[in-house]
């Protein structure tokens with residue numbers, strides 16, 4: 001299976017409309033790949049909190065339209081990263097969109113863990129409440145977004161739902177890059193799954209982005225890692241390695257569930 005992770009530079013010098021068109025062209029250039037992955041909130045930038053309200057889109061808004069077409073033009077599965085979604089009946093959400101090679105919406109995932117503690121996304125957006133997996137011809141993909149990477153129980157839920165490949169768009173800051181790489185590898189090893197984690201490059205809202213998108217196999221080996229700038233990270237991987245690893249070293253079978261908490 002061939003995947004391309006598009007580590008997009010999100011800089012304030014470029015308008016959202018121009019970036020959307022530029023990213024659509026980059027997606028089209030990936031024709032021949034099986035799966036293309038974009039980062040979190042690449043229209044606004046994950047830290048551009050002031051623009052979330054003004055730039056939020058309905059689920060089927062401009063990013064949806066442009067990305068659905070790009071997926072079908074390229075004939076690829078497209079994880080289009082996430083958008084600030086305006087739900088007419090509720091709050092904003094940080095919502096990931098996955099399109100089939102026919103340009104149809106295959107899945108939408110609202111980020112469950114919002115970043116910022118008592119500020120930023122944590123107060124501006126609502127929390128998703130549903131785990132989402134998508135069946136591709138070669139593998140079952142489990143969806144998570146950025147800060148979700150810190151919560152292993154979410155990934156166990158995805159594995160229990162059948163996930164073999166964990167796709168994580170992000171807007172991770174440079175300041176905590178060491179955590180990004182470590183956690184991506186940890187999620188791959190503990191879940192015996194492929195991890196495809198796609199971040200942004202550039203600086204927006206004064207926050208330099210980590211870049212360093214990464215693809216890790218179920219044994220924890222790094223198959224590919226980007227640098228700091230905008231980059232297309234292409235990788236070939238064999239989805240059958242998930243079943244082989246889980247069969248040969250069956251730690252998931254040894255989980256002990258329902259252990260009682262200490263009393264007192």
Ligand SMILES: O=C(O)CCC(=O)C(=O)O
Pocket residue numbers: 046114115145146147148150171172173176179
């Ligand atoms: O957890 C982190 O250090 C970064 C998370 C983040 O930037 C996000 O979820 O947008």
